[in-house]
């Protein structure tokens with residue numbers, strides 16, 4: 015399988031899952047700082063010009079398939095391998111809202127928080143305050159869940175933990191102190207101990223987005239422009 019990747023939280027979710035499943039994979043770097051996400055070949059498999067994308071030569075019908083979006087990739091791999099998934103209906107309907115909580119809240123809000131705290135050329139107090147407060151609220155929601163459950167979905171470690179962990183890994187840059195969220199801290203330590211999580215987080219770690227990127231890179235990533243148009 016080929017994973018089109020850059021070392022960001024959404025990319026790392028997938029390397030963690032591939033490592034957890036013991037699946038062989040190639041990582042194909044898509045340098046989102048140089049605008050590689052806008053190249054026509056990449057847009058053909060990623061219409062929203064984002065990493066990650068997984069290309070599996072052996073899709074469900076035996077034909078190649080490409081899957082874009084990190085959560086869709088986690089679900090794809092869980093279905094393909096039968097691992098880190100819950101087949102029982104009640105457990106699945108408990109997992110899905112939390113998976114959407116990750117996709118719709120944890121990722122986008124912590125991403126915006128990160129943007130205004132780290133990458134914005136102008137430090138806007140209103141935006142920093144808004145997203146840091148929202149991040150703290152989300153950490154609180156997670157903390158309440160983890161006070162009564164070992165893992166986010168319940169008793170078992172799974173794709174929900176893999177989806178959330180790489181975002182929480184940047185807690186300091188999001189202005190959050192894990193001492194304020196003891197259950198998240200306990201869960202974070204438990205995830206961190208897993209060898210597959212360590213391997214997944216380390217993939218191309220030297221290729222992460224540089225907070226001190228130059229103007230061109232900044233424009234590619236945040237300028238809302240398609241450099242190829």
Ligand SMILES: N[C@@H](CCC(=O)N[C@@H](CS)C(=O)NCC(=O)O)C(=O)O
Pocket residue numbers: 022023024025046051063064065066082083084085121234235
């Ligand atoms: N919902 C998508 C979001 C993916 C996403 O935001 N990818 C970022 C890196 S983490 C990206 O490719 N950014 C490039 C750009 O916006 O031009 C997912 O979970 O995969």
